[in-house]
Amino acid sequence: MAPTEAGQHPRMALALAAHDASGRVTPIRISRRDTGDDDVAIQVLYCGICHSDLHTVKNEWRTAIYPVVPGHEIAGLVTEVGKNVTKFNVGDKVGVGCMANTCQSCESCEEGLENYCSKITFTYNSRDRDGTVTSGGYSDMVVVNQSFVIRFPDGMPLDKGAPLLCAGITVYTPMKYHGLNEPGKHIGIIGLGGLGHVAVKFAKAFGMRVTVISTSPEKREKAVEKLGADAFVVSSDANQMKAAKGTMHGIINTASASMSMYPYLALLKPQGKMILLGLPEKPLQISAFSLVSGGKTMAGSCMGSIRDTQEMMDFAAKHELTADIEVVGAEDVNDALERLAKGDVRYRFVIDVGNTLVAA
Numbered sequence: 001m002a003p004t005e006a007g008q009h010p011r012m013a014l015a016l017a018a019h020d021a022s023g024r025v026t027p028i029r030i031s032r033r034d035t036g037d038d039d040v041a042i043q044v045l046y047c048g049i050c051h052s053d054l055h056t057v058k059n060e061w062r063t064a065i066y067p068v069v070p071g072h073e074i075a076g077l078v079t080e081v082g083k084n085v086t087k088f089n090v091g092d093k094v095g096v097g098c099m100a101n102t103c104q105s106c107e108s109c110e111e112g113l114e115n116y117c118s119k120i121t122f123t124y125n126s127r128d129r130d131g132t133v134t135s136g137g138y139s140d141m142v143v144v145n146q147s148f149v150i151r152f153p154d155g156m157p158l159d160k161g162a163p164l165l166c167a168g169i170t171v172y173t174p175m176k177y178h179g180l181n182e183p184g185k186h187i188g189i190i191g192l193g194g195l196g197h198v199a200v201k202f203a204k205a206f207g208m209r210v211t212v213i214s215t216s217p218e219k220r221e222k223a224v225e226k227l228g229a230d231a232f233v234v235s236s237d238a239n240q241m242k243a244a245k246g247t248m249h250g251i252i253n254t255a256s257a258s259m260s261m262y263p264y265l266a267l268l269k270p271q272g273k274m275i276l277l278g279l280p281e282k283p284l285q286i287s288a289f290s291l292v293s294g295g296k297t298m299a300g301s302c303m304g305s306i307r308d309t310q311e312m313m314d315f316a317a318k319h320e321l322t323a324d325i326e327v328v329g330a331e332d333v334n335d336a337l338e339r340l341a342k343g344d345v346r347y348r349f350v351i352d353v354g355n356t357l358v359a360a
């Protein structure tokens with residue numbers, strides 16, 4: 001299908017965009033800004049397919065600004081740098097996650113927690129400073145301010161490393177800031193998908209006991225044998241949930257759909273913490289008693305800072321920790337999005353942009 005025209009910047013790029021809430025994308029020509037003094041231009045080689053992309057293109061969060069070019073687990077090569085850019089050179093292996101700009105002056109930005117900036121611009125589907133809408137990494141090139149570009153450490157592959165730029169940092173951050181990275185502690189991971197499976201890998205790298213809590217019994221064998229989970233609990237099995245009751249110091253919730261929190265909070269020890277990462281379309285159901293009795297905490301966590309993202313990538317490279325991926329061509333992205341909606345991926349789709357998103 002011939003790409004359609006769109007965009008207000010001076011140079012053209014190829015992309016895949018959603019034009020409605022069907023959950024499908026089609027080829028489109030978009031425009032990208034010229035490389036400014038503080039910008040890095042990147043040839044996109046790989047881009048992960050995060051469930052947030054699916055929530056967005058299906059307008060489940062009611063935020064879609066169509067045409068939406070999703071993609072925020074971007075990996076590629078530097079092709080051009082602005083005159084103020086000193087940290088990167090042409091040919092460098094780099095990545096871009098979910099942030100493309102922040103105000104750099106609010107309290108959060110001042111604290112180095114720009115992921116909580118009140119004026120954040122996301123890499124995709126987000127109004128930028130110049131009024132245009134950001135287009136993400138389902139595209140053959142991106143232009144990003146140098147402050148939001150991550151260096152790929154030596155030995156970290158672009159394809160298996162791309163999902164760490166969102167899934168990786170999103171699970172790493174709460175483990176770091178909520179003391180859920182201490183050897184010997186017991187952590188539960190709800191949802192064995194893109195975020196969930198890298199959460200298992202990071203938790204094991206931190207020396208923790210890990211229990212996967214899943215709606216999919218068929219995921220058990222690989223979770224234990226391949227990912228190294230110490231235990232696997234099927235959330236619909238009352239006996240398995242009862243046996244795990246009150247045993248976990250913390251739980252990372254990556255579920256992409258709504259659920260009743262009661263049975264999951266019961267798995268926490270007194271004063272345990274449930275960290276919410278999943279962003280389901282519908283609200284979660286929770287009763288006060290399930291938090292109050294036991295003095296338990298629920299906290300949200302959003303992506304992570306650029307500094308922590310670089311720290312996470314370096315940690316992952318040192319521990320040879322990468323995502324388990326299924327590489328798809330641009331022509332198969334719609335099938336991948338359909339399969340993702342059904343949980344039929346082990347555990348992250350990654351688009352081979354460099355070899356397959358090419359002009360017809």
Ligand SMILES: NC(=O)C1=CN([C@@H]2O[C@H](COP(=O)(O)OP(=O)(O)OC[C@H]3O[C@@H](n4cnc5c(N)ncnc54)[C@H](OP(=O)(O)O)[C@@H]3O)[C@@H](O)[C@H]2O)C=CC1
Nearest residue numbers: 051191192193194195214215216255256257278279302303
């Ligand atoms: N807070 C943040 O900064 C970020 C949030 N997100 C959000 O995190 C969520 C997960 O993203 P991602 O890992 O890419 O998604 P995936 O689809 O890869 O994984 C989600 C997992 O949730 C589980 N799940 C699905 N439905 C239910 C249900 N009804 N009850 C319990 N578990 C369920 C499934 O695991 P299983 O089969 O094992 O049950 C599924 O594999 C999304 O909502 C996404 O938007 C993503 C990135 C950043």
Ligand SMILES: O=C/C=C/c1ccc(O)c(O)c1
Nearest residue numbers: 050051052053098166302303
């Ligand atoms: O997949 C990454 C999405 C992160 C995200 C976090 C918070 C929020 O409000 C979003 O719109 C996206």
Ligand SMILES: [Zn+2]
Nearest residue numbers: 050052166167
């Ligand atoms: Zn994401």
Ligand SMILES: [Zn+2]
Nearest residue numbers: 103106109117
């Ligand atoms: Zn700010």
